[in-house]
Structures are given as structure tokens and as C-alpha cells.
Amino acid sequence: MTALGFLYPGHSGEDDYPRIEQLLGSDIRVDLVHTDIGEDAHRVDALREMGSPQRLAAGVAELRLAGADAVVWACTSGSFVHGWDGAQEQVRALAQAAGLPASSTSFAFVHAAKEIGARRVAIGATYPDDVAQLFAGFLRAAGIETVDVVSSGVITAAEVGTWTEAEVLALARAADRPDAEAVLLPDTALHTAAHIPALEKELGKPVLTANQVTIWEGLRLADRRVNAPELGALFTREPVVQA
Structure with missing residues (x-):
């Protein structure tokens, strides 16, 4: 065990x-x-x-x-x-x-991105932009390039926890860029475990969620x-x- x-x-x-x-x-x-x-x-x-x-x-x-x-x-x-x-x-x-x-x-995001060979990623963040940019900087320190950051501006984890599959898919679509080798959705308040196959099918590439x-x-x-x-x-x- x-x-x-x-x-x-x-x-x-x-x-x-x-x-x-x-x-x-x-x-x-x-x-x-x-x-x-x-x-x-x-x-x-x-x-x-x-x-x-x-x-x-x-x-x-x-x-x-x-x-x-x-x-x-x-x-x-x-x-x-x-x-x-x-x-x-x-x-x-x-x-x-x-x-x-x-x-x-x-x-975990750094290690997972390297595990799948993703050196250029797009970020779909629930956070305000200033916080999301700090995540991009963190990835940059690990040698991972962020091609774009999309921020939703949500202030509380409680609100993020109410998001539906449709909202998660919309965030991933908004974040995706043709030159991104993976799309990253940070925030462990976001329900994603049931949606990963749909996300990857929709985008045609790996999606990493918190x-x-x-x-x-x-x-x-x-x-x-x-x-x-x-x-x-x-x-x-x-x-x-x-x-």
C-alpha cells in the first residue's frame, strides 16, 4: 500500500x-x-x-x-x-x-511539464492577473516558457470551487495557443478531475491541472x-x- x-x-x-x-x-x-x-x-x-x-x-x-x-x-x-x-x-x-x-x-507543475516534454506552455488562471504573472515567472525560473497567460480575475477559492465543466473548458480554450505544447490550469480549488479527457480532446494536446x-x-x-x-x-x- x-x-x-x-x-x-x-x-x-x-x-x-x-x-x-x-x-x-x-x-x-x-x-x-x-x-x-x-x-x-x-x-x-x-x-x-x-x-x-x-x-x-x-x-x-x-x-x-x-x-x-x-x-x-x-x-x-x-x-x-x-x-x-x-x-x-x-x-x-x-x-x-x-x-x-x-x-x-x-x-508539481514544473515536474509534470518536464515529464511530458512541454517546454512552452499556456496558462489559464482563475487568479487576478498579477498573481497569474507570478506563476508564469515561477515557471520561467524552471526553464519553462509561457507563451500566454489568461486570467479570470476570481478573488476567492470558494467561487472557483463552484465552476462547472463548461467554465473550465472555456478557460482552457481561451488560454490555448498554437505554439503551446500544453495548457496549464493552476488552482487546486478548481474541479478538473472529471474533465481532463474532455479538455485534452477539445484542445488536442496535454492539459495539466492543479x-x-x-x-x-x-x-x-x-x-x-x-x-x-x-x-x-x-x-x-x-x-x-x-x-
């Missing part, structure tokens, strides 16, 4: 996790612990506080007691707003507190590979050997 531990901020799109667990197989367990988010706002100061060490550490003990093999901070904006170096320090502190391999959704890559990152940390076509190209392709 492989047990994956996730620290999830508040309550919005967390039902993606049991859905994904069902698609992975009976020997993988997904444990989710909710962290206190403070103020629900896609604003830089609020996002930095949401991912502060004391807020993350509060949920670590529960995951450790559950027998997690790895832990991932299941939040994109609450990690990349710290910048590349700050996000690395956040993960180091989480690993130290948990005594386990650790990562975050922001790094909860999808977060689960994949947990598996990567636990040294597990799972073939799950319902979760898109990321879960079906062989790893790309980087030149």
Missing part, C-alpha cells in the same frame, strides 16, 4: 482527491488534511500567509500518524507567491516537519508510476528524456 499525504487549503475542490484515488487502483491511498487558510483571497499577502510554516505544520502530525509515504502542499498560489527560492524553502521546512519527502503543487499534478507529484515522491488514462496524458505517457 502506498499512502500519499496532502495538505489542502480550506474547502473548495477537495472532492477531486477521492475521485482520483478511485482511478489509481486499490493499493494507493490518498489522505487529505485541511489547513486553515485565514483570509480566502487571491491576493499576494493573503496567499503568503496561507502557506506560512505554522499553518502547514499544523496538519503534518495527522498525516504522519496516518502513515503517509510523502506529503504535498496541495496549493499552487500558496507556494509560487514566495518565488522560486521561497517555495523551495517552504518545501524544505515541510519535509523537515513531516520527516518525509515533500513538495508542493507549484513544483489537483491532477498534485496527485502525480505525490506518486513521484513515493517512486510510483500509475497508468490511468482517465487522468490524461500525464498518466499515460512514458517519461521524456530531457536533452
Whole structure:
């Protein structure tokens, strides 16, 4: 049994996790612990506080007691707003507190994009533009080019959690560009687990979404590979050997 531990901020799109667990197989367990988010706002100061060490550490003990093999901070904006170096320090502190391999959704996007060989991507963000541009900068620090960023300007995770499949598809279509090798949809508040095949069929290319890559990152940390076509190209392709 492989047990994956996730620290999830508040309550919005967390039902993606049991859905994904069902698609992975009976020997993988997904444990989710909710962290206190403070103020629900896609604003830089609020996002930095949401991912502060004391807020993350509060949920670590529960995951450790559950027998997690790895832990991932299941939040994109609450990690990349710290910048590349700050996000690395956040993960180091989480690993130290948990005594386990650790990562975050922001790094999950980087690793997943490289896994599928996507060096040029388009971003469809729920966030305001200033926050979305910080994500593009984070990717740039990892050597991933962003060909365009589309921002929806949504302020709260609670609102994002109400989005329908039609709204998710519309965001992905708006973000896509012919020279983008993949489309990235950050924000773990966004329900996407049930929509990935439709998204990839619509765009004709890989689509990486926050909860999808977060689960994949947990598996990567636990040294597990799972073939799950319902979760898109990321879960079906062989790893790309980087030149």
C-alpha cells in the first residue's frame, strides 16, 4: 500500500482527491488534511500567509500518524507567491516537519511539464492577473516558457470551487495557443478531475491541472508510476528524456 499525504487549503475542490484515488487502483491511498487558510483571497499577502510554516505544520502530525509515504502542499498560489527560492524553502521546512519527502503543487507543475516534454506552455488562471504573472515567472525560473497567460480575475477559492465543466473548458480554450505544447490550469480549488479527457480532446494536446499534478507529484515522491488514462496524458505517457 502506498499512502500519499496532502495538505489542502480550506474547502473548495477537495472532492477531486477521492475521485482520483478511485482511478489509481486499490493499493494507493490518498489522505487529505485541511489547513486553515485565514483570509480566502487571491491576493499576494493573503496567499503568503496561507502557506506560512505554522499553518502547514499544523496538519503534518495527522498525516504522519496516518502513515503517509510523502506529503504535498496541495496549493499552487500558496507556494509560487514566495518565488522560486521561497517555495523551495517552504518545501524544505515541510519535509523537515513531516520527516518525509515533500513538495508542493507549484513544483508539481514544473515536474509534470518536464515529464511530458512541454517546454512552452499556456496558462489559464482563475487568479487576478498579477498573481497569474507570478506563476508564469515561477515557471520561467524552471526553464519553462509561457507563451500566454489568461486570467479570470476570481478573488476567492470558494467561487472557483463552484465552476462547472463548461467554465473550465472555456478557460482552457481561451488560454490555448498554437505554439503551446500544453495548457496549464493552476488552482487546486478548481474541479478538473472529471474533465481532463474532455479538455485534452477539445484542445488536442496535454492539459495539466492543479489537483491532477498534485496527485502525480505525490506518486513521484513515493517512486510510483500509475497508468490511468482517465487522468490524461500525464498518466499515460512514458517519461521524456530531457536533452
